[in-house]
Amino acid sequence: QVQLVQSGAEVKKPGASVKVSCKASGYTFASYGISWVRQAPGQGLEWMGWISAYNGNTNYAQKFQGRVTMTTDTSTSTAYMELRSLRCDDTAVYYCARDGEMGATTDYWGQGTLVTVSS
Amino acid sequence: DIVMTQTPLSSPVTLGQPASISCRSSQSLVHSDENTYLSWLQQRPGQPPRLLIYKISNRFSGVPDRFSGSGAGTDFTLKISRVEAEDVGVYYCMQATQFPWTFGQGTKVEIK
Numbered sequence: 001q002v003q004l005v006q007s008g009a010e011v012k013k014p015g016a017s018v019k020v021s022c023k024a025s026g027y028t029f030a031s032y033g034i035s036w037v038r039q040a041p042g043q044g045l046e047w048m049g050w051i052s053a054y055n056g057n058t059n060y061a062q063k064f065q066g067r068v069t070m071t072t073d074t075s076t077s078t079a080y081m082e083l084r085s086l087r088c089d090d091t092a093v094y095y096c097a098r099d100g101e102m103g104a105t106t107d108y109w110g111q112g113t114l115v116t117v118s119s
Numbered sequence: 120d121i122v123m124t125q126t127p128l129s130s131p132v133t134l135g136q137p138a139s140i141s142c143r144s145s146q147s148l149v150h151s152d153e154n155t156y157l158s159w160l161q162q163r164p165g166q167p168p169r170l171l172i173y174k175i176s177n178r179f180s181g182v183p184d185r186f187s188g189s190g191a192g193t194d195f196t197l198k199i200s201r202v203e204a205e206d207v208g209v210y211y212c213m214q215a216t217q218f219p220w221t222f223g224q225g226t227k228v229e230i231k
Contacts, residue, residue: 035220037168044209044211044222044223044224044225045160045162045168045211045213045222045225046222047213047219047220047221047222049219050218050220059218059219061219062219095167095168097168100170100173102173102174102177103154103156103173103174103177103215104158104170104173104174104177104179105156105158105173105213105215105220106158106160106168106170106213106215107170107173107179108170109167109168109169109170110167111167112167
C-alpha cells in the first residue's frame with residue numbers, strides 16, 4: 001500500500017533552516033510528483049509547491065520563492081523540503097502529498113511534521 | 120492566482136441528514152487537456168487531509184458512496200447524502216488546474 005512517512009517534529013530559532021523528509025513506499029517513486037502543503041495552527045491548508053520525482057522539475061508558490069527548495073532522491077524514494085530564513089509565522093504542520101494518477105492530485109498524504117519556530 | 124471560495128464556512132448537521140458545501144473559483148478550472156482538476160478533501164480532527172473526490176465527481180478509493188461531487192466551470196458542490204458521526208471535520212476544495220494550486224478556506228461540518 002502507498003505510504004508517505006515524514007520526519008519528526010522540529011524546533012528552530014528565527015533565521016534558521018529546516019529540512020523535512022518524506023519517505024515513500026508502495027509505489028514507483030519516480031513515476032509521480034510530490035506536493036508540499038502546510039497548515040498553521042488552527043488555519044487552513046496552504047500549497048507550497050510541487051516537484052516531479054521523475055525529472056526534478058519544480059513549481060513553487062510565489063510566496064516561498066527564494067526561501068524554499070524541494071528535492072527528491074530516487075535511490076531512497078525520499079522527497080525533501082527545505083525552508084530557510086525561518087520566521088515565527090512559519091510555525092505549522094508541513095505535509096507531503098503524492099500527485100496521483102488519472103488526475104487524482106494529492107491522493108496520499110504523509111502524517112505531517114510540526115515545525116515550531118520560536119526564539 | 121485562482122481564488123477558491125467555499126460556502127458555508129460552518130455547517131451544523133443532524134445525523135442522517137444531508138449536507139452540501141459549495142465551492143466557487145475565480146476563473147474556470149477547465150484545463151487545456153479538457154479535464155477539470157477540482158478535488159475535495161476531508162480533514163478529521165488531528166489527522167492529515169484525505170482525498171475524497173477528484174476531477175469534480177470521481178470518488179477516490181475507499182470513499183463511501185454517500186459522498187458525491189458535481190459542478191462545472193467555476194461552480195462546484197460536495198454533497199453528503201446522510202451525515203454520519205465519522206464525517207465530522209473540515210472539508211476543503213482544491214484546484215490543481217493551474218499553478219499555484221489553491222485551496223478553499225475550509226468548511227467545518229459538525230453534528231447538531
